[in-house]
Amino acid sequence: MSNTSTAGLLSGAPWTGRIFNGDWAVPTGGKHTVIEPATGTTMTEVGMANAADIAMACRSARDAQAAWAATDPREKSRIFLDAASAIDADAEALARYVARETGGILPKAQHEVREAAFILRRAAAMAVDSQGLVLPSTPGRLSYARRVPHGVVGVISPFNFPLILSIRAVAPALAAGNTVVLKPDPRTPVTGGFITALALRQAGLPAGVLHVLAGGGDAGEALCTDPHVRMVAFTGSTTVGRRVGELAGKHLKKVALELGGKNALIVLEDADLDLAASNAAWGAWLHQGQICMASGRILAHRSIAPALVEKLAEKARHLPVGNPATDEVALGPLINEQQCQRVARIVEDSVAQGATLVAGGKADGAFYSPTVLSGVTPKMRAFREEFFGPVASVIAFDTDEEAIALANDTEYGLSAAVISADVGRAMALGEQLNTGLLHINDQTVADECVNPFGGCGDSGNGGAVGGPADWDEFAHWQWVTIKREPPRYPF
Numbered sequence: 001m002s003n004t005s006t007a008g009l010l011s012g013a014p015w016t017g018r019i020f021n022g023d024w025a026v027p028t029g030g031k032h033t034v035i036e037p038a039t040g041t042t043m044t045e046v047g048m049a050n051a052a053d054i055a056m057a058c059r060s061a062r063d064a065q066a067a068w069a070a071t072d073p074r075e076k077s078r079i080f081l082d083a084a085s086a087i088d089a090d091a092e093a094l095a096r097y098v099a100r101e102t103g104g105i106l107p108k109a110q111h112e113v114r115e116a117a118f119i120l121r122r123a124a125a126m127a128v129d130s131q132g133l134v135l136p137s138t139p140g141r142l143s144y145a146r147r148v149p150h151g152v153v154g155v156i157s158p159f160n161f162p163l164i165l166s167i168r169a170v171a172p173a174l175a176a177g178n179t180v181v182l183k184p185d186p187r188t189p190v191t192g193g194f195i196t197a198l199a200l201r202q203a204g205l206p207a208g209v210l211h212v213l214a215g216g217g218d219a220g221e222a223l224c225t226d227p228h229v230r231m232v233a234f235t236g237s238t239t240v241g242r243r244v245g246e247l248a249g250k251h252l253k254k255v256a257l258e259l260g261g262k263n264a265l266i267v268l269e270d271a272d273l274d275l276a277a278s279n280a281a282w283g284a285w286l287h288q289g290q291i292c293m294a295s296g297r298i299l300a301h302r303s304i305a306p307a308l309v310e311k312l313a314e315k316a317r318h319l320p321v322g323n324p325a326t327d328e329v330a331l332g333p334l335i336n337e338q339q340c341q342r343v344a345r346i347v348e349d350s351v352a353q354g355a356t357l358v359a360g361g362k363a364d365g366a367f368y369s370p371t372v373l374s375g376v377t378p379k380m381r382a383f384r385e386e387f388f389g390p391v392a393s394v395i396a397f398d399t400d401e402e403a404i405a406l407a408n409d410t411e412y413g414l415s416a417a418v419i420s421a422d423v424g425r426a427m428a429l430g431e432q433l434n435t436g437l438l439h440i441n442d443q444t445v446a447d448e449c450v451n452p453f454g455g456c457g458d459s460g461n462g463g464a465v466g467g468p469a470d471w472d473e474f475a476h477w478q479w480v481t482i483k484r485e486p487p488r489y490p491f
Contacts (some may be wrong), residue, residue, distance in 0.1 A: 008414075010091035017188060019047040019214070019463045021198040022207025027053040032186050032214060037103035037333040037366050038323040039329040046189045046266055049213035051222035057211035061152045061179040061489045062228040064208030069149050069177035071206075075126045076175065080124035084117040086452040087195075096325065098191045100158075101147060103333040103366070104287050104322060112163040117194070117275055119164070119449055123171035126470060135479075142482040147475035150230040151252060154223040156244065158236045159185040159335050160290040160388075162192030167231040168449065169256075170196055172470035174209065177232075177242075181211045182234045185236075187335055188246040189214035189418065203204075224248050225465045230256070233465070234474070237384075238412075238458045254474050257461045258454060260386045261414030262296045263444040264407035267308060268400075268420035268428065269301035276287055276300075276419050276476035277311035282444030283417070284392035285319070285370045288334050292459070293415040293437070296387060297376075299403050304397040312392050313359035320408035333366035342367050343389030345426070347371060350382035360390070378409055386412070400425070414455035415444040436460065 010459055017031050018024040029050030036043040049057075087094060090111050098109035124372045133145035141400045154175040157166040165432030166184055175182050184192030193212035200210055203236045213219065220240075224232050224247035231254040234244040241259040248255035264282055300308045301342060324332035351357050360371030371391045376382045382393040397403045407416060415437040420426040426440045434456035447453050447466070454464030467475055 007332060008092055008093050009086060009202070010090070010190075011180060011193060013044060014198075015046050015194045017045055018046055018319075018486070019049055019053065019057075020194060020210070020212040021057060022201070022209070022211075025030045027213065029053050029215065029219070032189070034101065034187065034189060035336070036100050036337055038100070038325060040365070041067045041160055043101060044190060046186070046214050048186065049183070049215035049219045050142065051218050053213055054215065054219050055224040055226060056174035056185070057213055058152055058154075058223070058226040058228040060208045061211055064206065065149070065151055065177075068174075068179055068206060068209045070479050076127040077124040079200065079203045079205050080127065080171065080175065083199040084124070086199045086202050087113060087117045087120070094195060097195075098169065099332075100325045101188050101191045102159065102162060103324065105329060105332055108287050109339060110368055113190075115449055116163050116167045116222050119167050119171050121201070122398070122449065123175040126172055126175040129471075130387070130484075131475075135365070138316055138479070140483060143480070145477050147471055148174070148478045149475055151178060152229045153178045153180050153474065154226070154229045154232045155182045156220055156232065156234045156236065157184050157190070157192050158180065159188040160287065160292075162188040163195060165235045166192050167196050168465055169235075170210065171476045172465070173233070174205075176471065176474040177472060179209045180325075181223060183213055183215050183219055186214040186216060190452055216335065217358055220244070221247060223305055224253070225251055227251075229253060230472070254476075256463045256465065258263040258292070258465065259414075260412060261292045261410045261455065261459050262384070262386050263293055263408045264297045264299055264410075264417075264437075265295040265434070265444055266403050266407060266416070266418045267298065267300045267304065268418070268422070268426065270302045270421040271304070271419045272421070273304060273307055273311060276314065278418060279310055279417075279443040280308070281370075281394060283445050285390040286330060288331050288368065288446055289390040290334065290388050291445055293447070294387070295417070295444045296393065297383060297407070298392055301403075302396040302398050305374070305394060309358055309372060309394050312394070313372045316359035316372050316392075319370050321367050321369055334368060334389060335366070337366045339388065340366050343368055343391065346381045346387060347373065347386055350376065350380040353380045353484060354379055355382055368421070378462070384410070391415050396424040400429050408432075408434050409459040412486045413457035414459035415439070415446070417442055417444045436464070448483060
């Protein structure tokens with residue numbers, strides 16, 4: 001397929017063989033071929049950054065930071081608003097590109113594009129927001145605290161929702177006065193970075209303020225250790241997140257980690273089973289389960305578990321799977337065949353351990369059918385490991401106390417949900433769950449970009465991004481006092 005577009009932000013594919021540094025440059029790390037998951041064919045070619053390219057970008061970002069921080073807040077706000085308008089104006093073409101590069105269905109891609117524009121408008125408001133507090137003090141002294149940027153922020157983003165999960169860090173970091181070096185996943189570099197760069201460049205973002213470099217593990221490690229980078233925001237797997245935290249911590253950088261999840265959706269016996277099945281199917285199978293918030297464990301009261309399993313199985317048997325760029329489907333491919341094979345192995349191992357495969361379980365290249373496992377227990381891989389694939393694992397429980405214990409029987413702590421006709425009971429149960437996000441009478445996949453988003457345990461390090469949390473993450477406090485003249489001290 002061609003790597004060019006006829007109009008709009010994608011016109012001419014300026015990223016071909018290049019990285020972004022305010023303009024388009026050829027990196028020393030070489031080139032990388034981007035494969036379309038649904039077809040296995042070449043979609044485009046981008047530059048591949050190595051450690052030397054990262055070092056150069058970080059120096060340039062450091063040199064540009066002071067001027068960017070001193071830019072008139074209204075001018076910063078205008079840039080974000082104009083970038084949002086550029087995305088809106090090209091929304092249809094951008095969504096189709098997102099669908100092709102990620103393997104997601106078109107409505108999911110359209111959601112990413114809408115949210116990206118919304119996040120930019122949030123950043124526009126943030127740029128002209130109050131940036132400090134006047135504090136109580138002694139007479140004759142003004143005491144206040146102001147938020148100041150860290151300096152250079154490194155952002156490492158994943159492949160599953162690449163546009164949202166990049167721009168949700170890039171935009172507020174820039175709004176707070178930082179410059180940014182973004183390393184998107186090389187499997188989704190255009191949607192994970194270059195779309196954002198194109199929109200902001202068109203809006204007039206100064207050169208050097210944002211750098212976008214696709215790269216592998218060596219580039220990521222260089223970003224985490226570069227002396228010019230003062231903060232690293234990482235979204236991805238817990239395994240890689242541990243390495244990012246180790247490297248950033250060793251070099252005394254602030255680090256924000258948004259990692260994996262094995263999230264529990266609890267269905268109590270008084271729940272409407274049709275609604276519960278709809279929620280469970282959406283939470284487990286949306287975007288092929290490649291979501292950190294996916295409903296990875298569906299805990300159902302034993303009295304309703306068989307009926308819920310059958311309703312899920314019926315949905316699984318009728319949801320179409322195929323190329324989301326060309327067909328009307330509910331599920332597209334996983335990001336690549338290797339990930340599909342990993343999901344299949346977890347399912348096979350869990351069945352060997354005693355789980356029942358009720359529906360699905362079929363792999364075809366990068367495509368994996370929506371799958372239902374029943375009889376899952378804590379000893380199985382299906383209970384313990386994050387699938388990042390379209391598998392609904394159903395676990396039966398007898399009491400609320402058992403449901404709480406099962407839900408908390410994980411090292412993760414990102415999202416949880418409880419469905420019940422008794423809201424008070426559901427809230428009392430939900431408040432005992434160890435999780436960063438809690439939803440009553442909904443499933444686990446929920447984020448609106450205005451809420452603080454983050455997890456605990458192996459899902460994150462206690463921080464959050466989005467809404468009121470953005471200033472906390474992307475700036476630090478500076479305390480300032482002012483007196484009319486210096487006092488005389490007894491020494």
